[in-house]
Amino acid sequence: xxxxxxxxxxxDMEAAKVVVKELRESFAAGKTKSYEWxxxxxxxxxxxxxxxxPQIIAALREDLSKPELESSIYEIAMLKNTCKLALKxxxxxxxxxxxxxxxxxxxxxxxxxxxxxxxxxxxSAWNYPFLLSLDPVVGAIAAGNxxxxxxxxxxxxxxxxxxxxxxxxxxxxxxxxxxxGVTETSALLEQKWDKIFxxxxxxxxxIVMAAAAKHLTPVxxxxxxxxxxxxxxxxxxxxxxxxxIAGKWGCNNGQACISPDYVVTTKDYAPKLVDSFKRExxxxxxxxxxxxxxxxxxxxxxxxxxxxxLLDEDKVSGKIVHGGERDKTNLKISPTILLxxxxxxxxxxxxxxxxxxxxxxxxxxxxxxxxxxSTGTKPLAAYLFTNDKKLKEKFVAxxxxxxxxxxxxxxxxAVHTLPFGGVGESGMGAYHGKFxxxxxxxxxxxxxxxxxxxxxxxxxxxxxxxxxxxRALVNGGLLDIIRALFGWSKA
Numbered sequence: 001x002x003x004x005x006x007x008x009x010x011x012d013m014e015a016a017k018v019v020v021k022e023l024r025e026s027f028a029a030g031k032t033k034s035y036e037w038x039x040x041x042x043x044x045x046x047x048x049x050x051x052x053x054p055q056i057i058a059a060l061r062e063d064l065s066k067p068e069l070e071s072s073i074y075e076i077a078m079l080k081n082t083c084k085l086a087l088k089x090x091x092x093x094x095x096x097x098x099x100x101x102x103x104x105x106x107x108x109x110x111x112x113x114x115x116x117x118x119x120x121x122x123x124s125a126w127n128y129p130f131l132l133s134l135d136p137v138v139g140a141i142a143a144g145n146x147x148x149x150x151x152x153x154x155x156x157x158x159x160x161x162x163x164x165x166x167x168x169x170x171x172x173x174x175x176x177x178x179x180x181g182v183t184e185t186s187a188l189l190e191q192k193w194d195k196i197f198x199x200x201x202x203x204x205x206x207i208v209m210a211a212a213a214k215h216l217t218p219v220x221x222x223x224x225x226x227x228x229x230x231x232x233x234x235x236x237x238x239x240x241x242x243x244x245i246a247g248k249w250g251c252n253n254g255q256a257c258i259s260p261d262y263v264v265t266t267k268d269y270a271p272k273l274v275d276s277f278k279r280e281x282x283x284x285x286x287x288x289x290x291x292x293x294x295x296x297x298x299x300x301x302x303x304x305x306x307x308x309x310l311l312d313e314d315k316v317s318g319k320i321v322h323g324g325e326r327d328k329t330n331l332k333i334s335p336t337i338l339l340x341x342x343x344x345x346x347x348x349x350x351x352x353x354x355x356x357x358x359x360x361x362x363x364x365x366x367x368x369x370x371x372x373x374s375t376g377t378k379p380l381a382a383y384l385f386t387n388d389k390k391l392k393e394k395f396v397a398x399x400x401x402x403x404x405x406x407x408x409x410x411x412x413x414a415v416h417t418l419p420f421g422g423v424g425e426s427g428m429g430a431y432h433g434k435f436x437x438x439x440x441x442x443x444x445x446x447x448x449x450x451x452x453x454x455x456x457x458x459x460x461x462x463x464x465x466x467x468x469x470x471r472a473l474v475n476g477g478l479l480d481i482i483r484a485l486f487g488w489s490k491a
Contacts, residue, residue, distance in 0.1 A: 116144035118194035139436025220429030232386035247409025
């Protein structure tokens with residue numbers, strides 16, 4: 001036990017340098033660039049997830065009390081689908097893309113070549129510790145990079161299992177896991193990386209970005225924000241309510257970056273909507289949701305205290321119309337609805353990341369867009385429930401967010417043809433499907449020319465005739481070039 005603690009304690013700046021040096025040597029040897037290596041590592045992830053599903057579910061249960069269905073579907077099955085897609089499409093992704101050329105370089109051909117950045121760092125989050133760790137790793141492998149994965153120490157059972165599985169199943173000369181907390185992460189961030197992919201909160205993202213700036217390292221930041229749900233009145237009330245519940249409490253009990261953060265609806269419609277939530281929540285989680293095995297617990301005592309502070313604020317505590325029960329010992333908070341919450345309250349000024357759902361009331365549904373845009377930040381996701389075509393069009397035109405969903409929540413995450421990422425304070429860059437491959441690939445421009453048709457007009461001595469012809473080549477069409485060759489003016 002003592003030796004294990006000692007072993008973990010020695011991961012400092014020097015140890016981080018050694019890890020990066022080893023990976024750079026493997027990358028320089030061309031090992032990760034081969035198609036065969038990429039396929040072997042993606043198949044290794046698939047095998048790893050298939051053979052260890054019970055252990056993964058157990059680790060998620062230990063860290064988060066995550067229900068088996070959520071673990072099996074949202075972490076394991078989704079990750080396996082990511083691998084299968086990459087295995088199916090990677091041969092096409094790595095092919096150079098043909099690009100058009102112009103008269104300026106005629107005759108010529110051009111292409112865009114995707115090449116790996118090199119040695120990349122993936123820093124993961126605790127709320128979906130397997131999916132959010134390995135999903136970007138799939139993209140990094142498909143693109144041909146060497147990788148360090150730093151899982152979150154806040155989910156220790158998952159982090160430990162990830163480290164063991166990756167070491168067992170994958171090529172440790174090219175893919176390494178570094179466990180630990182602030183000390184280890186700081187040591188890693190001091191190194192020069194070719195790309196950093198971070199999933200987490202805005203506070204740490206600023207630290208990551210500052211560290212990356214020292215080496216001019218590009219970053220992808222997958223953050224969060226206050227994702228709104230706008231609810232119109234002319235909808236299927238039960239279906240809408242269930243879909244919001246599935247996105248809020250059915251996604252790790254609200255501890256998800258795209259979880260609905262607050263609802264905006266009209267004063268007239270709010271009573272019906274709240275009643276529907278009460279009925280459906282009791283149907284899903286029973287009369288005592290604190291005892292439900294279908295709800296994750298709050299990850300740790302710090303987050304429990306943070307959520308309790310949001311609930312206990314004077315201007316908010318009287319707004320609870322459903323739920324609010326807490327079990328500090330077991331870190332459980334029941335699904336909680338708060339009606340007509342002031343916009344200057346604490347709960348409306350930070351990402352909730354938990355099972356609390358405040359309602360903001362407006363006179364007419366069109367005013368909802370002003371509420372969303374008045375926050376001054378752009379959320380990772382925004383949701384609208386309506387059958388009104390004009391309202392849908394206005395939603396798409398006026399609400400800026402990482403992604404929008406009409407008449408559902410969170411499901412855009414599963415559509416691999418859509419980029420998943422934030423904007424502004426909800427992040428930068430995107431991944432999923434080919435977007436993951438692109439996130440870890442440099443798009444190298446390549447132009448091919450022969451030695452024929454060497455244009456004399458490029459070379460001194462410069463004359464007015466050469467100037468006219470070059471202008472025509474750069475700015476004009478074929479007729480302008482003919483005019484220039486014959487010395488004709490446009491007039």
